[in-house]
Amino acid sequence: LRGDEAAELTITRELLQSYFLLVRAAMQDSVPKAIFHFIVRPLREQLSAHIIATLHKESLYDSLLAEDPAVQAQREEAANRVRILRDVMDQLNSLSDSSALGGGGSSSSR
Numbered sequence: 001l002r003g004d005e006a007a008e009l010t011i012t013r014e015l016l017q018s019y020f021l022l023v024r025a026a027m028q029d030s031v032p033k034a035i036f037h038f039i040v041r042p043l044r045e046q047l048s049a050h051i052i053a054t055l056h057k058e059s060l061y062d063s064l065l066a067e068d069p070a071v072q073a074q075r076e077e078a079a080n081r082v083r084i085l086r087d088v089m090d091q092l093n094s095l096s097d098s099s100a101l102g103g104g105g106s107s108s109s110r
Contacts, residue, residue, distance in 0.1 A: 055064070067075075 054060075
């Protein structure tokens with residue numbers, strides 16, 4: 001019976017060690033999940049609410065939607081260039097229209 005008790009004791013010890021290893025692994029898995037659930041998620045929700053509350057103040061709309069002066073200057077310069085190009089195209093079109101009406105196929109000498 002002594003040998004049977006020793007074998008049972010060994011089996012019980014191994015089962016307990018396996019059980020504790022499983023419990024430890026489960027705890028290691030659950031700690032990051034608990035941190036995320038109880039700390040990170042509420043913090044994320046509070047931060048989102050704070051950002052939305054900060055951005056939804058009507059007094060900030062003008063400053064948030066204001067165009068950068070450098071971008072505004074570039075936009076105005078581009079619009080000016082487009083206007084100039086359209087004027088040139090209109091002049092070229094009027095020259096080609098008048099030359100088509102004036103004689104059609106004569107070429108000027110150089």
